Amino acid sequence: MAAPKRFFVEYISEEVLLTGEELRHARSVLRLDxxxxxxxxxxxxxxxxxxxxxxxxxxxxxxxxGRRLSDREPKADAYLLIGALKGDKTELxxxxxxxxxxxxxGVFSSRYCAAYLNENxxxxxxKVAREAAKQCMRAVAPKVAYYDNFAAALESADxxxxxxxxxxxxxAGSGEIAEGDSYAIVVGSEGxxxxxxxxxxxxxxxxxxxxxxxxxxxxxxxxxxxSVVMYRAGELQ
Ligand code: SAM
Numbered sequence: 001m002a003a004p005k006r007f008f009v010e011y012i013s014e015e016v017l018l019t020g021e022e023l024r025h026a027r028s029v030l031r032l033d034x035x036x037x038x039x040x041x042x043x044x045x046x047x048x049x050x051x052x053x054x055x056x057x058x059x060x061x062x063x064x065x066g067r068r069l070s071d072r073e074p075k076a077d078a079y080l081l082i083g084a085l086k087g088d089k090t091e092l093x094x095x096x097x098x099x100x101x102x103x104x105x106g107v108f109s110s111r112y113c114a115a116y117l118n119e120n121x122x123x124x125x126x127k128v129a130r131e132a133a134k135q136c137m138r139a140v141a142p143k144v145a146y147y148d149n150f151a152a153a154l155e156s157a158d159x160x161x162x163x164x165x166x167x168x169x170x171x172a173g174s175g176e177i178a179e180g181d182s183y184a185i186v187v188g189s190e191g192x193x194x195x196x197x198x199x200x201x202x203x204x205x206x207x208x209x210x211x212x213x214x215x216x217x218x219x220x221x222x223x224x225x226x227s228v229v230m231y232r233a234g235e236l237q
Contacts, residue, residue: 004049005030006039006134008141012048016040018060021127026052026060038062045073045139070139074101076181076233079160081106081153082222083189084115084146091128093222098132098142100226101235105129105144108153112191117146150197154204157184164229165206166221168192175209183229187222 007022018026026032033055040048040062047070050062080097084090084107097105107117107125117125125144133141147153157163161182164175168188186201198208211221230236 003137004037004039005032006041006047006137008041008043008130008134010042012040012042012046012064014064015053016050016062016064018062023058023060027055027057032060037065040064041134041139041141043140045070047139070137072137073140074103074230074233074235076101076183076230076235077160078102078182078226078229078233079104079106079157079184080222080226081108081147081157081184081186083108083110083113083187083191083218084117085189085218086115089217089219090115090117090121091125093219094125094128094144095132096223097226098129098138099136100223100230101138102142102226103140105142106147106153106156107144108147108150110150110153110189110191110197111194113189114191115189122146151200154186154201154206157186157206158204160184162229163201163204163206164209164225165198165201166211166225167198167208168211168215168221169195169198170208170210172210172213175207177209177225177228177232179232179234181233183233185222185225185229187218187225190218 036052049066050064053063054061130141162180163184165186
């Protein structure tokens with residue numbers, strides 16, 4: 001039997017009003033109605049079971065019937081920083097990063113970045129993160145933030161223990177990915193990094209890591225490196 005459909009809500013109380021995009025999805029796409037069971041998520045990591053008490057065109061009232069702590073949230077704390085990519089490739093990276101269990105995503109602009117982010121694109125990325133979280137049965141949707149300068153992006157990772165900088169111009173075999181539970185991962189955009197950007201990252205505690213002799217597309221590098229990191233963190237077992 002399919003799991004109850006999942007919806008993010010701002011606040012949880014005994015009676016919840018579903019609104020906006022989630023209401024439209026519940027009524028028009030999923031055709032849910034009074035009596036149907038759903039799961040509500042407020043981003044705390046708790047899953048709330050609920051029943052639709054009343055369904056009208058402009059609103060849907062749900063009654064919460066139970067709660068449980070999600071067992072699908074990662075124990076490791078992983079933060080992915082990726083250069084803004086062209087087309088919908090940044091969306092692909094956000095989607096896969098959420099499925100792989102990151103807790104936080106930063107998109108940055110750097111010297112060779114050919115793409116940019118505006119408010120609408122950033123909101124779209126956060127919507128992609130919410131949809132990916134629901135699809136993979138997570139209870140928390142990682143937030144996506146934008147840094148219009150590279151130094152600010154690097155500084156935002158200060159608290160993480162393992163700081164990894166995927167650097168395409170390091171010799172193959174450079175760097176290592178230690179076991180751990182706190183990682184910040186930096187991957188460049190299509191244009192890659194300058195030597196100065198690499199050294200700036202090193203000065204902030206980042207270790208360069210090579211992903212082998214081949215030059216990977218940015219989206220491939222991000223997904224590959226994140227997969228190795230999450231495996232080393234025990235999240236893909
Ligand atoms: N413009 C660069 C060039 O032509 O050499 C390629 C950049 S690559 C498309 C985008 C990003 O993926 C890089 O900045 C790096 O973060 C990562 N990447 C790709 N291949 C890599 C490799 N072999 N080792 C480490 N990082 C790699």
